[in-house]
Amino acid sequence: xxxxxxxxxxxxxxxxxxxxxxxxxxxxxxxxxxxxxxxxxxxxxxxxxxxxxxxxxxxxxxxxxxxxxxxxxxxxxxxxxxxxxxxxxxxxxxxxxxxxxxxxxxxxxxxxxxxxxxxxxxxxxxxxxxxxxxxxxxxxxxxxxxxxxxxxxxxxxxxxxxxxxxxxxxxxxxxxxxxxxxxxxxxxxxxxxxxxxxxxxxxxxxxxxxxxxxxxxxxxxxxxxxxxxxxxxxxxxxxxxxxxxxxxxxxxxxxxxxxxxxxxxxxxxxxxxxxxxxxxxxxxxxxxxxxxxxxxxxxxxxxxxxxxxxxxxxxxxxxxxxxxxxxxxxxxxxxxxxxxxxxxxxxxxxxxxxxxxxxxxxxxxxxxxxxxxxxxxxxxxxxxxxxxxxxxxxxxxxxxxxxxxxxxxxxxxxxxxxxxxxxxxxxxxxxxxxxxxxxxxxxxxxxxxxxxxxxxxxxxxxxxxxxxxxxxxxxxxxxxxxxxxxxxxxxxxxxxxxxxxxxxxxxxxxxxxxxxxxxxxxxxxxxxxxxxxxxxxxxxxxxxxxxxxxxxxxxxxxxxxxxxxxxxxxxxxxxxxxxxxxxxxxxxxxxxxxxxxxxxxxxxxxxxx
Numbered sequence: 001x002x003x004x005x006x007x008x009x010x011x012x013x014x015x016x017x018x019x020x021x022x023x024x025x026x027x028x029x030x031x032x033x034x035x036x037x038x039x040x041x042x043x044x045x046x047x048x049x050x051x052x053x054x055x056x057x058x059x060x061x062x063x064x065x066x067x068x069x070x071x072x073x074x075x076x077x078x079x080x081x082x083x084x085x086x087x088x089x090x091x092x093x094x095x096x097x098x099x100x101x102x103x104x105x106x107x108x109x110x111x112x113x114x115x116x117x118x119x120x121x122x123x124x125x126x127x128x129x130x131x132x133x134x135x136x137x138x139x140x141x142x143x144x145x146x147x148x149x150x151x152x153x154x155x156x157x158x159x160x161x162x163x164x165x166x167x168x169x170x171x172x173x174x175x176x177x178x179x180x181x182x183x184x185x186x187x188x189x190x191x192x193x194x195x196x197x198x199x200x201x202x203x204x205x206x207x208x209x210x211x212x213x214x215x216x217x218x219x220x221x222x223x224x225x226x227x228x229x230x231x232x233x234x235x236x237x238x239x240x241x242x243x244x245x246x247x248x249x250x251x252x253x254x255x256x257x258x259x260x261x262x263x264x265x266x267x268x269x270x271x272x273x274x275x276x277x278x279x280x281x282x283x284x285x286x287x288x289x290x291x292x293x294x295x296x297x298x299x300x301x302x303x304x305x306x307x308x309x310x311x312x313x314x315x316x317x318x319x320x321x322x323x324x325x326x327x328x329x330x331x332x333x334x335x336x337x338x339x340x341x342x343x344x345x346x347x348x349x350x351x352x353x354x355x356x357x358x359x360x361x362x363x364x365x366x367x368x369x370x371x372x373x374x375x376x377x378x379x380x381x382x383x384x385x386x387x388x389x390x391x392x393x394x395x396x397x398x399x400x401x402x403x404x405x406x407x408x409x410x411x412x413x414x415x416x417x418x419x420x421x422x423x424x425x426x427x428x429x430x431x432x433x434x435x436x437x438x439x440x441x442x443x444x445x446x447x448x449x450x451x452x453x454x455x456x457x458x459x460x461x462x463x464x465x466x467x468x469x470x471x472x473x474x475x476x477x478x479x480x481x482x483x484x485x486x487x488x489x490x491x492x493x494x495x496x497x498x499x500x501x502x503x504x505x506x507x508x509x510x511x512x513x514x515x516x517x518x519x520x521x522x523x524x525x526x527x528x529x530x531x532x533x534x535x536x537x538x539x540x541x542x543x544x545x546x547x548x549x550x551x552x553x554x555x556x557x558x559x560x561x562x563x564x565x566x567x568x569x570x571x572x573x574x575x576x577x578x579x580x581x582x583x584x585x586x587x588x589x590x591x592x593x594x595x596x597x598x599x600x601x602x603x604x605x606x607x608x609x
Contacts, residue, residue, distance in 0.1 A: 002029060002070060002071055002072050002073050002085075002098075002099040002190070003021060003024030003025075003029065003070065003071040003099075003189075003190050003191060003194065004068070004069070004070055004097050004099055004156055004158055004177065004188065004189060004190040004194075005017055005020030005021060005024065005068070005069045005070075005187070005188070005189045005190075005194040005195065006067065006068040006069070006097075006158045006168055006170065006187065006188040006189070006213070007020075007065075007066070007067055007185065007186075007187055007188075008065070008066045008067075008166060008167070008168050008185065008186050008213050008214060008215055009065060009182065009184060009185025009186065009215045010065060010184060010185060010215060011065065011185065012063060012064070012065065013034075013036045013064050013065055013066060013067030014034055014036055014058065014062050014063075014064070014067060016067075016198070017034045017036075017067050017068070017069035018034065018051065018054065018055050018058070018069065019197070020069060020189065020194035020195060021034070021051045021054075021069045021070070021071055021194070022051045022052070022055075023191075023193045023194050023196075023197075023245060024071050024189075024190070024191055024193060024194050025050070025051060025071065025597075025598060029071035029072055029073050030048060030049075030072060030073060030074050030079035031046065031047060031048040031049065031071070031072045031074075031079050031080070031081070031083065031084035031085075032046065032047070032049070032050070032051050032054045032069070032070065032071045032072065032084065033045060033046020033047065033054065033069065033070055033072075033084045033085050033086050033097075034046070034054070034058075034067060034068070034069040034070075034086070035067060035068050035069075035086040035088075035095040035097075035160060036062060036063070036064025036065075036066065036067035037064045037065075037066040037067065037160050037162065037165050038063045038064030038065065039063065040063075041092065041162055042088065042092050042093070042094075042095055042160060042162050043059075043062060043064065044086055044088060044095060045057070045058055045059065045062065046070075046081065046084040046085065046086065047081045047084055048079050048080050048081055048084060051071065065166070066160060066165060066166060066167070066168060067160070068086055068095060068096075068097045068158045068159075068160055068168065068188075069086075069097070070084075070085035070086060070097035070098075072084055072085050075101055075124070076101075076105065076122055076123045076124045076125075077121060077122025077123050078122070082120060082121050082122075083121045083122055083123050085097045085098065085123075085125060086160075087120075087121060087123060087125050087126040087128070087129050088129050089129040089130045089132070089133035089134075090117060090118060090120075090130070090133075091133065092162070093133045093161060093162050093163070094129045094130075094132045094133045094159060094160065094161050094162075095129065095159070095160045096125060096128045096129045096132070096157060096158070096159050096160075097125075097157065097158050098124075098125040098128060098155055098156070098157045099155065099156040099157075099175040099176075099190055100153060100154035100155040100156060100157075100173070100174060100175040101124060101153050101154055102124035102125070102127065102128070102151055102152070102153040102155065103152045103153035104151065104152040104153065105123075105124030105127055105153075108127040108131070108150065108151075109124075109126075109127055112127060112130050117130055124153075128147060128148075128151070128155075128157065128159075129159075131146075131147035131150060131151075132144055132146075132147045132159060132161065135147060140159075140161050140163075140164040140167050140169050140212065141169050141210060141212045141221065141228060142227075142228065143161070143169075144157075144159055144169040144171060144210065145210065145221075145223055145227065145228050148171055148173075148210075148223060149223070149225075153173075153174075154173055154174030154175050154356070155171065155172070155173050155174065155175055156170075156171075156172050156173075156174075156175030156176060156177040156190055157170060157171050157172075158170045158177075158188055166214055166215060167212060167213065167214055168186075168188065168212075168213040168214075169210060169211070169212055169213070170188045170205070170210065170211050170213065171205075171209065171210040171211070171223065172205040172206065172207055172208075172209055172210075173207050173208060173223075174207060174356060174359075175190070175354075175356075176190055176191070176204075176354045176381070176382060177189070177190055177204075177205045178190075178192065178202045178203065178204045178205065178380075179202060179203045179205065179211050179213065179218050179235065180192075180195045180198065180199040180200075180201065180202045180235070181199060181201045181202070181203075181217060181218070181235045182198055182199045182201075184215050184216065185198075185215055186213045186214065186215060186216075186217060186218055187199060188211075188213060192238070192240065192397075193245050193397065193399065196240060196242045196245050197242050197245075200237055200238045200239075200240050200242070201235045201236065201237045201238075202235055202236070202238060202380075203218070203220070203233050203234065203235040203236070204380045204381075204382075204385070205220070205233075206385070207382075208222055208223050209221065209222060209223070209231060209233075210222075210223055210228070211233075218235075220232065220233040238379065238380070240397070241396075244396050244397045245397050245399060247399075252400065252596045252597050253399040253400040253597045254400035254402055254404065254491075254586055254596050254597055255586065255596075257398055257399070257400055257404045257405045258404045258405070258450065258579075258582055258583065258586065259450060260395075260396065260405050261404065261405045261408050261443075261446050261450070261579070262443040262444070262446045262447045262450070263443075264394065264395045264396060264405045264408070264409055265408055265409065265412060265442055265443040265446060266443045267394045267395075267396075267409075268393055268394045268395065268409040268412050268413060269412060269416070269439055269440070269442075269443075272416055273416070273436045273439060273440065274436075275433065275436050275437075277423070277429065277432070278419075278423060278427075278428075278429040278430070278431070278432025278433040278434075278435075278436060279419055279420050279423040279432050279436075280416035280417065280419045280420035280423075281420070282391055282416055282417060282420055284389055284390055284391055284392065285373055285389045285390065285391070285417075285420075286373075286388055286389030287345075287373075287389065289424045292420070292421050292424045292425075293424050293425065294343060295323060295343060295344070295345045295421065296323065296324075296341075296343040296344065297323065297324045297325070297341065297343065297344040297345070298314070298317050298321075298323055298324070298325035298326075298344065298345045298346075298347060298421075299325075299326060299327075299328065299344055299345070299346050299347070300313055300314055300325065300326070300327040300328070300346075300347045300349060301327070301328055301329075301330040301333055301346065301347065301348050301349065301358055301361045301362075302327065302329075302330055302348070302349035302350065302355075302358060303329060303330050303331055303350075303355055303357050303358060304403075304486060305402075305403045305407050305483055305486055305487075306349040306350055306351065306355070306358070306403075306407075306410065307327060307328075307329050307330070307349075308479045308482045308483040308486060309349065309407050309410045309411050309414070309479070309483065310327035310347070310349050310410075310414075311327040311478070311479035311482070312411055312414065312476070312479045312480070312574045312575075313325075313327065313347070313349075313410070313411070313414030313417070313418070314326050314327045315475070315476055315479070315574075316414050316415055316418040316571055317414070317417070317418045317421065319418070319571055320418040320419060320421070320422040320427055320431075320435070320571060321418055321421040321422040321425055321426075321427065322422070322425060322426050322427075323421065323425070329357075330348070330355070330357045330358040330360075330361040331357035333357075333361040333364065334360055334361050334364040338364070340364075340365055340368035340369060340370040341370070342369065342370070342371075344370065344371075345371060345372075345373065346362075346365050346370055346371065346372040346373070347372070347373055347374070347375060347417075348361065348362045348372055348373070348374045348375070348376075348383055348387060348390075349374075349375045349376075349410055350374070350375075350376050350377075350381075350383050351376070351377045351378070351393070351395075351398055351403055351406040351407075351410075352376075352377070352378055352381060353374070353376035353377065353378040353380075353381025353382060353383040353384045354378070354381050354382050354383070355383070358383060359382050359383050359386065362374070362383055362386050362387060363386065366386070371388055372387050372388055373387055373388060373389045373390040373391070374386075374387035374389075374390035374391075375390060375391050375393060375410055375413050375414070376390065376392065376393065377392070377393040377394075377395050377398065377406045377409070379392060391413040391416070391417065393406055393409040393410060393413060394409065395408075395409045399597065400596070400597045401490070401491075401597065401598065401599050401602050402487055402490055402491050402582075402585070402596075402599070404582050407483070407578070408446070408575055408578070408579075411574065411575040411578075412439065412442070412575070415435070415439060415571070415572060416439070418571075419432055419435055419436070434569060435569055435571065435572070438568050438569040438572050439572065441568065442568060442572065442575070442576070445565075445566040445568060445576055446576065446579055448565075448566050449565050449566065449576060449579040449580055450579065450583075452563075452580070453583055453587075455563075456563065456580055456583040456584055456587065457583070457587040457590075459546060459561060459563065459584060460583070460584045460585070460586070460587030460588040460590075460591065461587065461588070461591045462517075463488075463494075463517055463519075463546070463584060463588055464492060464494070464587075464588040464589075464591040464592050466494065466515065466516065466517050466544075467494065467495065467515070468494065468495040468496070468497070468511075468515075468516050469485075469488065469494060469495070469496045469497070469516065469517050469518070469519060470496075470497055470498075470499060470508065470511075470512070470516060470517070470518040470519070470543075471484045471485040471488070471496060471497070471498040471499075471518070471519045471520075471521075471581075472498070472499050472500070472501040472504065472518060472519070472520050472521065472534075473498075473500070473501060473520065473521030473522075474500050474501040474502050474527055474530070474531065475525075475527060476523060476525070476570070476571075476573065476574050477501070477521035477522070477523055477531075477574070477577065478498070478500050478501075478521075479574065480521045480574050480577045480578050480581070481498040481499070481519070481520075481521050482498040483578055483581065484496075484498070484519060484521070484578070484581035484584070484585070485497055485498040486498075487581055487582055487584075487585035487586075488581075488584065488585040488588065490585075490599050490602060491585055491586065491588075491589040491594060491596050491599050492585060492588040492589040492592055492594065493589075493592070493594065493599075493600070494588065494592075501520065501530075501531055501534045501535075502530070502534070504534055504537065504538070505534075505537065509537060509538075509541070512538050512541045512542075512543040513541065513542060513543065514542040514543065514544065516543060516544075517543065517544040517545070517546060518535075518538050518543050518544070518545055518546070519546045519547075519548065519581070519584070520535055520538075520545060520546070520547045520548065520560075521548050521549075521577055522535070522547050522548065522549040522553055522555075523549065523550060523553075523570070523573045523574075523577060524549070524550035524551075524552050524553050524567060524570075524573075525570050525573070528553055532553075532554075532555055532556065532558065535547065535555070535558055535560070536558060539558055539559050539560070545558065545559065545560035545561065546560065546561045546563060546584075547560045547561070547562050547563065548563045548565065548577055548580055548581070549562060549563070549564060549565075550564065550565065550566075550567045550573075551564050551567065552567070563580050565577055565579070565580060
């Protein structure tokens, strides 16, 4: 959740660090800070609040060509100036920034206190600076290795030391870090967004790896019980457009990313549909037809929106491939000591590819001998490197915390997986071709939904006045409702709850009133009559209704507002029904004056448990 950026080279570090931190704001944070090494030694400037406040208050003379910066999301201790990163030892010899959680921090703090060291902050991170400063090892990297050898937990860390003015040491264990290489300068970041304007030539560190950075480049090592072992790693150039990390003419990244969905949908489908044989062509799965036929069950793991789209994917897989499938919250998976079955295909879903709960679930599956594939958006991410195969989403950088275009591409990836798995089993070539034609039509249909934004904005402004809302749907519509409620609550801060429409009469109907609107998902399918019947129960109790539906669906004399989306094949309808819910949430949040790209208490890439 926190952000790290670092620089060593010939330029002044502070402006680069501050720009990098501004580009990491989407990750979520409550304080920020920078430290530089220069002719006057180690200097630190930090405080609670936004990066722009840090920039405005930066001393005029803050020179140094080596530096680290951080945006903090509070775990140990409240968000205040003292707990903000970077942290230093008592003598100002060492500075450190840290993402993650040190599990044995309390014991280390007690040990340092017993030795007469006064700790300034409430954080777990501060102990790292003291441990490195106390080390008697000769080299900077050896000092850090000695300190990290005493640490239990997760970390992405970057250290400065006054005795090594043109060096930086960074290390990773469970929290992402990448090293960027420029012309006689080297960078480190927790997210490419921080340094993309300066370099796209990067190397991703693996868990248990450390790197020594100098202006001339970097050297990597494995952290082993016997000490450091050389672990040569080279940087490679990523095919990334730096402009993709700018909002351009849009008022927010979320708006930009919603508008990009037709383009990104075409991109994820490109080259992956075989119209002749009515199947998908997903070579990255590393599964041949025999492997696919041997699958007896599919288990999908994700968090938040990735979990809800996983539920949509499970329905697709059961309908098209006729294989039992279900989705589960990755954050709960490993804690119940799951039984890993050799004939089950596990699917990990994550936009960032760094979601710690999902990554740990993947590692649990692999530890027990299971086969797992990934649906991830970020090339080279931890989950992408950990899985046996997968589908890259090709949605491009997604900066807003609320996922839109990546979620849409997740659904399309599931659709292609379901078709390919179905075609080696019982799905007919006619059905395969029917679905592929529908997939090819989806980008244009998404454009049609986006074209109704002005009308949706009017509806959203009315919904924004409610303190609480219901989102309801059933079967294919239920995960759509869950995703709609998720979007609405995370950026509008209104209470939004999703229920199966069929469950209303088993409890939630007691809360229906004129003050509690319901957004209902009613696709044109075999359940129309039952869905409309349930909505009459809401209408009879004075509950305002917004119905997201298709043109041919008749609601009779129901008092409601209709949002009509284009009709696809019934299996693919959920994604088109999801798009207007994104716009409703967006414009409700806009009406309420919220910071849409940076919702409170949330982060884009959740890298701590």
